[in-house]
Amino acid sequence: MLLLDIGEVAERSGVPASALRYYEEIGLIRSEARRGLRRQYDPDVLLKLSLIGLGKTAGFSLDEIAAMFGADGQPNIPREQLRAQADELQRQMIGLRTLRDALRHVADCRAPTHLECPTFRALLRTASRRPLAYTPSRPDKEKKLLSKRR
Amino acid sequence: MLLLDIGEVAERSGVPASALRYYEEIGLIRSEARRGLRRQYDPDVLLKLSLIGLGKTAGFSLDEIAAMFGADGQPNIPREQLRAQADELQRQMIGLRTLRDALRHVADCRAPTHLECPTFRALLRTASRRPLAYTPSRPDKEKKLLSKRR
DNA sequence: CTACGAATTCAAGCCGACTTGAGGTCAAGC
DNA sequence: GCTTGACCTCAAGTCGGCTTGAATTCGTAG
Numbered sequence: 001m002l003l004l005d006i007g008e009v010a011e012r013s014g015v016p017a018s019a020l021r022y023y024e025e026i027g028l029i030r031s032e033a034r035r036g037l038r039r040q041y042d043p044d045v046l047l048k049l050s051l052i053g054l055g056k057t058a059g060f061s062l063d064e065i066a067a068m069f070g071a072d073g074q075p076n077i078p079r080e081q082l083r084a085q086a087d088e089l090q091r092q093m094i095g096l097r098t099l100r101d102a103l104r105h106v107a108d109c110r111a112p113t114h115l116e117c118p119t120f121r122a123l124l125r126t127a128s129r130r131p132l133a134y135t136p137s138r139p140d141k142e143k144k145l146l147s148k149r150r
Numbered sequence: 151m152l153l154l155d156i157g158e159v160a161e162r163s164g165v166p167a168s169a170l171r172y173y174e175e176i177g178l179i180r181s182e183a184r185r186g187l188r189r190q191y192d193p194d195v196l197l198k199l200s201l202i203g204l205g206k207t208a209g210f211s212l213d214e215i216a217a218m219f220g221a222d223g224q225p226n227i228p229r230e231q232l233r234a235q236a237d238e239l240q241r242q243m244i245g246l247r248t249l250r251d252a253l254r255h256v257a258d259c260r261a262p263t264h265l266e267c268p269t270f271r272a273l274l275r276t277a278s279r280r281p282l283a284y285t286p287s288r289p290d291k292e293k294k295l296l297s298k299r300r
Numbered sequence: 301c302t303a304c305g306a307a308t309t310c311a312a313g314c315c316g317a318c319t320t321g322a323g324g325t326c327a328a329g330c
Numbered sequence: 331g332c333t334t335g336a337c338c339t340c341a342a343g344t345c346g347g348c349t350t351g352a353a354t355t356c357g358t359a360g
Contacts, residue, residue: 007306014284017307018349026347036356037308044265047274054249056285057242059209061346068253069264082257089250092207093243099204100239103218107232114219115194124197134164137206137317157336167337168319176317186326187338211316286348 003032003040013049028052028066058089098123153182153190163199178202178216208239248273 010017023029024039029048031039048069055065068085102123111117160167173179174189179198181189198219205215218235252273261267 005307016284016349019284019286019347021308022348037354038306038356039308047265047271051249051252051274053284054245054252057209058246058249059207063346069256079257082253086250086253086257089246089253093246093250095204096208096239096243096246099201099208100236100243102201102204103232103236103239106219107229107236115197121197124201134166134169134203135206136169136319137212155337166319169317171338172318187324188326188336189338213316 002043004043004045005035006031006039006041009041009045009049013046015049015053023052023062026062026066028062058092098126152193153185154193154195155185156181156189156191159191159195159199163196165199165203173202173212176212176216178212208242248276 004012006017006020009015009020015023020029021039024031029041029045029052032042033040051069052062052065055068056062060068068082102120105117105120105123106114109117109120111120114120154162156167156170159165159170165173170179171189174181179191179195179202182192183190201219202212202215205218206212210218218232252270255267255270255273256264259267259270261270264270
């Protein structure tokens with residue numbers, strides 16, 4: 001079978017059909033055809049969805065994800081910008097590492113309250129060194145396309 | 151000066167005063183005192199805020215962050231659970247790395263559409279290997295672990 | 301051919317994380 | 331003593347990312 005219908009995609013990807021329709025509505029994925037009313041998806045959509053999943057766990061908005069990989073596959077963002085995105089991810093990974101270390105430390109440290117523990121404070125200080133601009137949990141979009149910097 | 155008022159915290163942390171009040175309302179941070187009506191914060195709150203920032207960029211909800219570091223500093227989650235969180239972060243970092251690589255690849259690869267590029271597909275395949283459960287961009291919380299009452 | 305159930309559309313609703321605005325308080329400098 | 335402006339509270343609004351529900355349309359199995 002060449003095309004999948006939405007139920008199958010939902011099951012295999014773990015993404016609910018309602019979300020799939022929504023993604024399509026906003027142009028993040030597309031269905032190749034209809035059989036009657038029913039959307040038919042190219043199996044490749046499964047790959048795309050895992051990519052989307054990755055992007056989401058990385059904290060990107062759907063818009064940003066769409067921008068990374070060209071809404072419909074093509075627009076092809078300037079390579080320069082893609083590299084910048086990758087670098088941003090890199091930075092994010094460093095943040096995660098700090099957080100992970102902080103967590104591990106808290107798990108092991110016997111200090112009664114962690115903000116009193118010098119090791120912990122040291123960790124946090126390195127965290128705040130790189131100011132890591134305030135991000136209001138994504139209600140706002142960048143005014144222009146993906147203007148990453150700051 | 152021992153205590154900071156909200157404007158100062160806002161300026162030094164980059165977190166708007168309105169957000170600070172909100173954080174306090176949900177018990178994520180606290181102000182130590184009032185001078186008149188004005189909240190007075192312990193400078194330590196700055197460290198806490200950078201930690202919160204880290205958690206946010208890592209894609210955690212404020213509830214989850216509160217759970218990690220004990221809402222008011224104390225509750226002290228079971229160490230076991232903290233380690234699990236750390237491991238989760240680890241997993242997330244791996245996801246980020248994949249995404250970063252994918253991005254870098256897209257930046258360099260000359261293939262007309264990336265889903266046709268074998269290298270890219272290979273990357274994605276490894277991404278989807280670890281199914282990485284569907285996360286509806288954080289409207290839902292974990293049913294059991296970490297359910298912060300309120 | 302009919303019934304079933306999976307899919308469809310569309311509008312409305314929901315949750316988290318804030319922001320905005322109106323109207324009020326208060327400490328510090330003149 | 332007055333003004334100023336930073337702060338306060340509280341209610342309402344916003345935005346992204348979906349979900350839910352009602353009313354409908356189909357493809358397929360019996």
